[in-house]
Every structure is written in C-alpha cells, then in structure tokens.
Amino acid sequence: xxxxxxxxxxxxxxxxxxxxxxxxxxxxxxxxxxxxxxxxxxxxxxxxxxxxxxxxxxxxxxxxxxxxxxxxxxxxxxxxxxxxxxxxxxxxxxxxxxxxxxxxxxxxxxxxxxxxxxxxxxxxxxxxxxxxxxxxxxxxxxxxxxxxxxxxxxxxxxxxxxxxxxxxxxxxxxxxxxxxxxxxxxxxxxxxxxxxxxxxxxxxxxxxxxxxxxxxxxxxxxxxxxxxxxxxxxxxxxxxxxxxxxxxxxxxxxxxxxxxx
Numbered sequence: 001x002x003x004x005x006x007x008x009x010x011x012x013x014x015x016x017x018x019x020x021x022x023x024x025x026x027x028x029x030x031x032x033x034x035x036x037x038x039x040x041x042x043x044x045x046x047x048x049x050x051x052x053x054x055x056x057x058x059x060x061x062x063x064x065x066x067x068x069x070x071x072x073x074x075x076x077x078x079x080x081x082x083x084x085x086x087x088x089x090x091x092x093x094x095x096x097x098x099x100x101x102x103x104x105x106x107x108x109x110x111x112x113x114x115x116x117x118x119x120x121x122x123x124x125x126x127x128x129x130x131x132x133x134x135x136x137x138x139x140x141x142x143x144x145x146x147x148x149x150x151x152x153x154x155x156x157x158x159x160x161x162x163x164x165x166x167x168x169x170x171x172x173x174x175x176x177x178x179x180x181x182x183x184x185x186x187x188x189x190x191x192x193x194x195x196x197x198x199x200x201x202x203x204x205x206x207x208x209x210x211x212x213x214x215x216x217x218x219x220x221x222x223x224x225x226x227x228x229x230x231x232x233x234x235x236x237x238x239x240x241x242x243x244x245x246x247x248x249x250x251x252x253x254x255x256x257x258x259x260x261x
Contacts, residue, residue, distance in 0.1 A: 005048045042104045042111075050110045074106040134168070134181040137209045146171055149211040150178075153186070153202060155222035162186035162198055164205055169212075199228040200235045203242035214245070226250070230257040 016034040019027055038056060040049050060069035077083035088106065091097050103109040137149060153164040166182040186201045187193035202225075206214055218226035230253055233242045246261040247253040 003048050005051075008048070042108045044104075045110045053110070071108050073108045130180060130182060134166070135208070143170070144168075149181075149209040151202075151205060151209065151211045151214040153214065153216045155186075155198075155217055155225055157193060157195070157221050162193075164202060166205070166209060195225050195228055196233075199225060200233050200242065202229070203233055203245065204235070204240075206245065207242065213248075218250075226253060230261065 013036075016036070019033045020031070022028055038052060040053065043049050056067060056069050059067040074083060074088060078085050078088065091102060091106070100111045103111050138144065139147070147168055147170045150167045150169055151164055152167060153162065155162045162185065164184045164186055165180065166184070168179045168181045170177040170179070184201070184205060186198040192198070192201075202214070202216075216222065216225065216229070226247070230244045230246055232244055234240075235242065244258050244261040246257040
C-alpha cells in the first residue's frame with residue numbers, strides 16, 4: 001500500500017524540525033541534522049513511492065555530499081546465497097507467475113500504474129498483441145491489391161527503445177484505412193543500440209516491406225541516424241549491403257544525399 005504524501009509531509013517530517021541536542025543540551029555543529037532514511041521496494045508508477053524514488057535519485061546527482069541513493073535486484077541475494085538461482089529460474093519460466101510481479105519483486109523495477117489510475121494497465125497491456133502479424137509484404141488477398149506499407153520509427157539511444165511500427169494502408173474512394181501489422185524493436189540489447197546497428201535493422205525492414213515511405217523522427221538524438229541512412233550499410237552478420245535511402249522533406253539531406261536514393 002502506498003503512503004499518503006500529505007501524512008508524510010504534515011505529520012512525519014515535522015518531527016525532524018528541532019535539531020537533536022547532545023546529553024548536555026548543547027548542539028553539535030558537526031552532527032548532521034534532519035537525517036532521513038527512505039527504504040522501499042518497487043511498486044507501480046504514478047505513486048508517491050515512485051515519485052520519491054525519482055526525487056532522491058535526482059538529489060543524489062545534484063547534491064551527492066548530502067544525499068546517497070542505491071538499489072539492487074535479485075543478483076545480489078543470489079550472489080550472497082540468500083536466494084536460490086534454481087528457484088528464481090523456475091519463477092521466470094512459470095506460466096502462472098505474473099511477469100510484472102517478477103519485475104517489481106525481483107528486479108526492483110517500477111511498472112504499470114497505480115490502482116487509482118484512470119485506466120487499467122493490465123487490460124492495456126493485454127491489448128498490445130497483434131493477431132496474425134505480417135513479417136514481410138503481403139499482397140496475396142484481393143483486398144490487398146491497391147494497398148501499400150508505411151514504416152514509422154521513433155528513435156532512442158540510451159535507456160529507451162527505438163520502435164519501428166509497420167502500417168498497412170488501404171486506399172478507399174475518399175479516405176485511407178490503416179492497419180497495424182507489426183512492431184519491431186531496433187537494437188534489442190545494449191550492444192545493438194549503436195545507431196550503426198539500428199540503421200542496418202531499419203534498412204532490413206525496408207527491404208522486407210518495400211514501403212511507400214518510411215517516417216523517422218531524426219530530431220535531436222536521431223540526427224546521426226539520418227546521416228547513416230543516406231549511406232551504404234554493410235551487415236556483417238548476413239553479408240548483405242543495404243543501399244542508401246534518401247529524404248524527401250529535409251533540405252540539409254537533399255543537398256548531400258546520393259542522387260536517386
């Protein structure tokens with residue numbers, strides 16, 4: 001159960017208002033006063049516990065002389081023999097053990113939302129499944145005759161994931177009907193998050209779906225990604241060399257990218 005932030009601010013913390021004297025009644029100028037020790041396990045996001053964790057982490061960066069912050073996951077108790085590695089692997093592979101519960105209890109990760117949130121995170125998570133995803137361009141049905149694909153990529157470099165969404169577009173008389181047919185993570189592991197590797201994966205998806213356009217957010221952190229897209233890319237894992245792909249709406253690339261790409 002999460003703490004009430006009002007109770008913490010108005011009842012608990014005021015107990016620290018008065019400096020602690022020594023036994024003779026004098027104040028020790030070298031003794032730290034108003035010392036706070038916060039201990040918590042991981043729970044849901046959008047809770048006071050989560051907000052306080054972020055606050056203390058930020059304070060440890062901004063003011064490291066006065067704030068110390070640390071955390072650990074299951075690897076420490078496994079290393080010291082307090083937790084059985086075999087038991088842990090059984091939990092991880094159990095179909096009846098909630099993955100979000102494992103993330104909170106054993107990986108010290110805040111997940112989802114609080115019980116008071118306006119939407120049900122578990123229902124939202126269960127809906128994030130694609131039935132019959134398409135892994136390559138598919139025009140086998142009569143209704144697919146005039147359709148085309150669009151790739152939409154949101155980039156990340158550290159701490160987050162780059163996501164490429166594959167959309168299948170069906171033109172109608174006056175509008176377009178769009179169907180989500182697949183979602184890919186570019187750079188699944190930390191060693192693959194380098195933009196050189198992510199660009200190769202992006203070009204591989206372009207080759208698979210032959211999209212009419214590929215929309216990429218190259219603003220900010222994504223700028224180096226755009227620089228690599230207009231160059232050839234060699235995939236040392238498959239031996240395939242992918243061609244450069246140019247931009248249609250960025251003047252700084254139109255002037256420098258190879259003609260015809």
